[in-house]
Amino acid sequence: MLLIGAAAGLLVAMSLMIARAIMGPSHYDRILAANSFGTKTVLLLAIIGFVFGRPAFLDIALVYALINFVTTIALMKFFRYRSLAAPLTTHTPKEGGNG
Amino acid sequence: MTGYIPGFDANLALDAILLVMLVVIVAAIAATHRMLSAVILMGLYSLVSAVWLVVMDAADVAFTEAVVGAGVSTIVLLGAILLTRGAAAKVSGRRRFLPAVLALGVGAILIYATLDLPDFGDPASPANAYVGRAYLEATGNDMGIPNVVTAVLSSYRGFDTLGETVVIFAAAIGVAIMLGFGERAMADRTIEPLAGGPADHHVVLRVAAKLLIPIIALYAFYVQFHGDLGPGGGFQAGVILAVAVILHALVFGLKDTMAAVKPKFARGVAALGVLLYAGIGVTCIVNGGGFLDYDHLFPRHIEAQIPDWILGPADPAHPHHWGQHFGIMAIELGVLFTVAATMVTIFYGFAGRSMEAPQPGAPRSGAA
Structure with a gap:
């Protein structure tokens, strides 16, 4: 019962995120909604895995958490700099060279 | 999930909610004219559909949908926006009529076709009754x-x-033919760092990325070698490994990444994966079996020499299937090579090309 309540709460939150992602108004709202939606998805998957007795679903939840991070960085970088290739640093290339 | 509240099927409710979400998101994608909104919404669509696949107990497919749909596709589509205009052209109402009728018609036919599908999990359905059941019953004995x-x-x-692995390899070739390998980005000119104020030093991001990249790569290898036991395998692991490389490029710049994972190396590995896969198949033929018949991967006298401790002591009734174990491991490795290298090559193509393309508003430079 508790878990179903948690899942229902997450689904309500996810619906709100979808509404925000569709309505905007700015792209920043959409990116934030997408990132938050990804986090909710991780939690929902964990709950589903627990309810169904399939701990292997946690593997998928973990991969979501990792992928969501990278996607959000790509979206933010695109949003801020209109570029995917440039390094995120204010150093000049000579003193940079980090890697 | 049933049984807590009489007359309330939580499983059905979950299915219904997720499907409604999918419909709403798709309608919004069709309605929007701004490409960035469409890309974000497609990411959401992938997340929801992957959750739904998990609910349907298709863990391996959900894994693929998560890493490809929500991860790599979003990033590649962003690269595509950089190469095109950021908004769709306005189309007059009359020219939208025929595509809309076509799409709705095909959709209606597909929905009509679902009426004939067997119930979910029906043991008498063709998929579960014949081949599927044979695989389920034979796998334990055949390969363990x-x-x-x-x-x-x-x-x-x-x-x-x-065949799928070759298709993925062909995708890399296709992107390379259209966009190149992105290598000119590395070669000819210095990439100026992004202009920004003191708030744009991104120290937190760089430290977090340095911590996360090895963990993502490690997780890829877990998915790879755990594929025999749980959801996952070469396809998923390859994409996750590529995501680690892409994260490096996003944070430290494409040039540094290309110095670490050279474009030449990436496309070489993509070809090597297909070669490894097909080579295993040919090895099976040479040793007296059919193509990809792993039971004949090793000649008999060599197979007898493999020590039991690799997999633990064998049950006398079920001897180890060494050919199957090593054959599957080797071809999964081939898939990993090809998928990871293909994804990296595609990303290099898009990201490298976008640096050559003139920026919107900027004067066209001679080098581009």
């Missing part, structure tokens, strides 16, 4: 690995998977 999906994908249907 717990994940039947992996057994079907890489052994029973190994030839199909070889």
Whole structure:
């Protein structure tokens, strides 16, 4: 019962995120909604895995958490700099060279 | 999930909510004219559909949908926006009429076709009654690995998977033909760092990325070698490994990444993966079996020499299937090579090309 309540709460939150992602108004709202939606998805998957007795679903939840991070960085970088290739640093290339 | 509240099927409710979400998101994608909104919404669509696949107990497919749909596709589509205009052209109402009728018509036919589908999980349905049941019953005896999906994908249907691997390799070739390998980005001119104020030093991001990149790569190898036991395998692991490289490029710049993972190396590995996969198949022929018949991967006298401790002591009734174990491991490795290297090559193509393309508003430079 508790878990179903948690899942229902997450689904309500996810619906709100979808509404925000569709309505905007700015792209920043959409990116934030997408990132938050990804986090909710991780939690929902964990709950589903627990309810169904399939701990292997946690593997998928973990991969979501990792992928969501990278996607959000790509979206933010695109949003801020209109570029995917440039390094995120204010150093000049000579003193940079980090890697 | 049923039984807590009489008359309330939580499973059905979950299915319904997720499907409604999908419909709403798709309608919004169709309605929007701004490409960035469409890309974000497609990411959401992938997340929801992957959750739904998990609910349907298709863990391996959900894994792929998560890493490809929500991860790499979003990033590649962002690269595509950089190469095109950021908004769709306005189309007059009359020219939208025929595509709309076509799409709705095909959709209606597909929905009508679902009426004939067997119930979900119906044991008498054709998929579960004949071939599927045979695979489920035979896998334990034939190869002794717990994940039947992996057994079907890489052994029973190994030839199909070889075809898929070649298709992925062909995707890399296709992108390279259109956009190049992105290598000119590395070669000819210095990439100026992004202009920004003191708030744009991104120290937190760089430190977090340095911590996360090895963990993502490690997780890829876990998915790779755990594929026999749980959801996952070469396809998923390859994409996750590529995501680690892409994260490096996003944070430290494409040039540094290309110095670490050279474009030449990436496309070489993509070809090597296909070669490894097909080579295993040919080895099986040489040793007296059919193509990709892993039971004949090793000659008999060599197979007898393999020590039992690799997999633990064998049950006398069920001897180890060394050919199957090593064959599946080797072809999964080939899939990993090809998928990871292909994804990296595609990303290099898009990201490198976008640096050559003139920026919107900026004067066209001679080098581009």
